[in-house]
Amino acid sequence: MDARQQNLIPAFYPTPRQLSGIKAVLFVLALLPVMRLVAATLLDRLGANPIEFITRSTGDWTLYFLCLTLAVTPLRHLSKWHWLLRLRRMLGLFAFFYACLHFTTFLWFDHFFDLDEMWRDVLKRPFITVGFSAFVLLIPLAVTSTNGMVRRLGGKRWQWLHRMVYLIAALGILHFWWMKAGKHDFAQPILFGMIVALLLLLRLYWRLQRLQAERKQALGSPAGCGGQRRRTSY
Amino acid sequence: MLIKHNPNGIELPFPSEITPRAVFESRRKFIRQLGVGAAAGVTGTLLELPGNEAWAQAPGAQKLAATVNPAYVVMDKPTAYKDATSYNNFYEFGSDKADPAANAGSLKTRPWTIAIEGEVKKPLTLDLDSLQKLAPLEERIYRLRCVEGWSMVIPWIGYSLAQLIKKVEPTGNAKYVEFVSLADKKQMPGLRSPILEWPYVEGLRLDEANHPLTLLTFGMYGAVLPNQNGAPVRVVVPWKYGFKSAKSIVKIRFVKDQPRTAWNIAAPQEYGFYSNVNPNVDHPRWSQATERRIGEDSFFTKKRQTLMFNGYSQVASLYGGMDMKKFF
Numbered sequence: 001m002d003a004r005q006q007n008l009i010p011a012f013y014p015t016p017r018q019l020s021g022i023k024a025v026l027f028v029l030a031l032l033p034v035m036r037l038v039a040a041t042l043l044d045r046l047g048a049n050p051i052e053f054i055t056r057s058t059g060d061w062t063l064y065f066l067c068l069t070l071a072v073t074p075l076r077h078l079s080k081w082h083w084l085l086r087l088r089r090m091l092g093l094f095a096f097f098y099a100c101l102h103f104t105t106f107l108w109f110d111h112f113f114d115l116d117e118m119w120r121d122v123l124k125r126p127f128i129t130v131g132f133s134a135f136v137l138l139i140p141l142a143v144t145s146t147n148g149m150v151r152r153l154g155g156k157r158w159q160w161l162h163r164m165v166y167l168i169a170a171l172g173i174l175h176f177w178w179m180k181a182g183k184h185d186f187a188q189p190i191l192f193g194m195i196v197a198l199l200l201l202l203r204l205y206w207r208l209q210r211l212q213a214e215r216k217q218a219l220g221s222p223a224g225c226g227g228q229r230r231r232t233s234y
Numbered sequence: 235m236l237i238k239h240n241p242n243g244i245e246l247p248f249p250s251e252i253t254p255r256a257v258f259e260s261r262r263k264f265i266r267q268l269g270v271g272a273a274a275g276v277t278g279t280l281l282e283l284p285g286n287e288a289w290a291q292a293p294g295a296q297k298l299a300a301t302v303n304p305a306y307v308v309m310d311k312p313t314a315y316k317d318a319t320s321y322n323n324f325y326e327f328g329s330d331k332a333d334p335a336a337n338a339g340s341l342k343t344r345p346w347t348i349a350i351e352g353e354v355k356k357p358l359t360l361d362l363d364s365l366q367k368l369a370p371l372e373e374r375i376y377r378l379r380c381v382e383g384w385s386m387v388i389p390w391i392g393y394s395l396a397q398l399i400k401k402v403e404p405t406g407n408a409k410y411v412e413f414v415s416l417a418d419k420k421q422m423p424g425l426r427s428p429i430l431e432w433p434y435v436e437g438l439r440l441d442e443a444n445h446p447l448t449l450l451t452f453g454m455y456g457a458v459l460p461n462q463n464g465a466p467v468r469v470v471v472p473w474k475y476g477f478k479s480a481k482s483i484v485k486i487r488f489v490k491d492q493p494r495t496a497w498n499i500a501a502p503q504e505y506g507f508y509s510n511v512n513p514n515v516d517h518p519r520w521s522q523a524t525e526r527r528i529g530e531d532s533f534f535t536k537k538r539q540t541l542m543f544n545g546y547s548q549v550a551s552l553y554g555g556m557d558m559k560k561f562f
Contacts, residue, residue, distance in 0.1 A: 047332070048321030048528045049384055112536040125519055182504045182519060184429040185329050 009079040019086060026087060030094045033061045034101065051109040058102035063176065063192055065095035066169050070199040077206060089145050092165070096142040099135050127178035134171035137164055169196050292319075295457035298371065300391040306374035306447070308545070310527075313386040315455050317529045322462045323380065324481055325430055326415070326422040333424070334462035340421050341482065343466040350398065352488035353408035358401070362466050366452050368401065369393035373456075374449060379511045379544045381475035383537075385525045390470050391453030396444045398486075404440065408488035411443040412436070413469060413480035430496045436480035437493030437507070438471065441552055447472055473546040475509045506562035510553070511544035515562045 014022060037054055040046050046053040069091040076084045106128075111118045122132045141162055143149070150158045173196060177189040292315055324334035327341075346362040360368075371391050379385045399411075417433030419425050425432050442448065449470040452459060459465040464481025471479050477497050487493075497505035504518055513523045524537035531537060543549050553561075 048317035049331070049526070051526065051533065109533065121521065127519055178519070182501050183329065184500050
C-alpha cells in the first residue's frame with residue numbers, strides 16, 4: 001500500500017521558493033479551462049449551442065476540481081509528499097470558482113436573471129435542487145478557507161465543517177447522474193462516482209487501520225501475527 | 235395581424251406583411267453580431283458570421299430538385315446548414331451532439347430498401363429511387379423543436395407521408411404507423427451502447443401520419459439528406475419533439491396497437507408516446523415553456539416562448555377532447 005516504502009515515489013521536499021513556483025504553475029493551469037472558454041466564445045468556436053457548451057464545461061470542471069481536491073489526502077498518504085496539502089486550498093477554491101461560473105450560466109442563460117423563475121426551477125426539479133444545494137454548501141467552505149478563519153474556528157471545528165465536502169461531492173455526482181438519467185447515459189456519472197468512492201473509501205480504510213493500530217497500542221500487545229492471535233483469545 | 239385561413243387550416247400571412255428577405259436578413263445579422271460579436275467587438279475584430287445565404291444550398295452535397303410549397307413556409311430564418319448538420323441527436327452514431335457528424339460517414343445509404351407492411355392491402359418493398367419518385371418532391375420550411383429545449387428552422391425536401399399511405403391502402407385494423415430505423419452494428423457504432431433498445435422504433439397514430447404536415451423526407455437545404463440527419467429517408471413531424479421523427483427508415487409498419495417506441499421504453503415518465511410540443515407540459519427535468527433557437531438566440535437574449543404544437547395549430551383538431559397532460 002505504501003508506494004514510498006517500495007521506492008516507487010522518490011522523496012521530494014520543495015523549498016519555499018519551489019513551492020511558490022509549483023503553486024503559480026498550478027494556478028495558471030487551473031485557469032486554462034476558463035480561458036479556453038473565453039477564447040472559443042470570442043472566436044465563435046463553441047459549436048451550434050454555445051450556451052449548452054459553457055454550461056456543461058463549467059459543470060465538468062467543477063467535478064474535476066472536486067475530485068482533485070479530494071485526491072490530495074490519499075496522494076499525500078501514498079507518496080508521503082506532505083507538502084501537497086499546501087495546494088489543497090487552491091484546488092478547492094477553483095472547484096468553487098467553476099461552480100460559480102456554472103451557477104451563473106444557469107441564472108443568466110437559463111433564466112435571464114429572473115430570480116422568481118430560478119427558485120421555481122430549483123424547488124421543482126430534483127436534479128437542480130441537489131446541484132443548487134451542493135453549490136450553496138460550498139459557499140461556507142470557500143468563506144472559511146483563509147488562515148484567519150481556520151484560526152478563528154479552531155482546527156477541530158474547521159475540520160468538521162470542511163468534511164462537508166464529502167457530502168458536496170456526493171450531491172454533485174447525484175446532480176450529474178440525474179441530469180443524464182433521462183438519456184440513460186450513465187458512463188460519465190459512473191466514472192465520477194467510482195473515482196469519488198475510491199477516494200473516500202481509501203480514507204475509511206486508513207482510518208480503520210489507524211483505529212486498529214491505536215487499539216493494539218492501548219492493549220499493549222506487540223505487533224505481528226502472534227499478537228493478533230493472542231488478542232483474539234483475550 | 236390578420237390571418238387568412240385556407241381549407242387545410244394552414245395560416246398564411248398576407249404577402250405585404252412578410253418582411254422582405256433582404257431586410258430581415260440584415261436585421262438578423264445585426265442582432266447576431268450584436269449578440270455573439272459584442273465581446274469580439276472589444277478586441278476590434280468584428281466577426282464575419284455566416285449570413286442567410288449559407289442555408290440556401292448545401293455546399294458540395296448532391297442536389298435534389300424540389301418545388302417550394304408556399305403553404306409550408308415559416309417566417310423564421312432557417313438555421314445555418316453548418317449548425318443543422320453538426321449538432322444532431324442520432325444515437326446510433328453516438329450520444330454526443332457532435333458524434334453523428336463525426337461517425338455517420340460509415341452509413342451506406344445505397345442500395346437502400348424500405349418495406350411498407352402490416353395492416354395494408356398492398357404491401358410494398360421499394361428501393362430508394364422508386365420511393366422518391368412516388369410523388370412530386372416539395373421543399374417545406376419547418377420549425378424543429380427538440381425535447382431538450384432548443385430549436386432550428388430547416389428547409390426539408392420530401393412529400394406528405396399521406397401520399398404513400400394512400401398507395402398501400404391500410405385496412406380497417408390499421409390504427410397506428412410504426413417506423414423502424416436501420417440497426418446495423420457494422421455501420422452504426424452507437425448500437426454498442428445500451429442507451430436505447432435497438433432498432434430505434436417510433437410511431438404515430440394513423441391520423442397523425444396522414445396529416446399533410448407529416449413529411450416523408452429525402453433531402454434538406456436543396457440537397458440529399460446528410461447521413462447525420464437521417465439519410466436516405468426519414469419522417470419529419472414538425473408539431474412533435476424531434477425524436478418522434480424517425481431517421482434512416484427501413485420499415486414502415488401499419489399496426490393495430492400503439493407501438494412501443496424507443497424513448498418511451500427507455501424513460502416512460504419523461505417521453506410520452508404523443509410528445510406533442512407543448513409549453514404547458516414540462517419535462518420532469520426542465521421547463522418546456524421556452525426554447526433556444528440555435529444560431530440566433532445569443533447570450534444577451536432571453537429564451538423565446540415555445541408555441542403550442544410548435545406553432546402548427548392546424549393539428550389541434552387531431553387531439554380534440556384529449557387530456558394533453560395525461561397523453562403527453
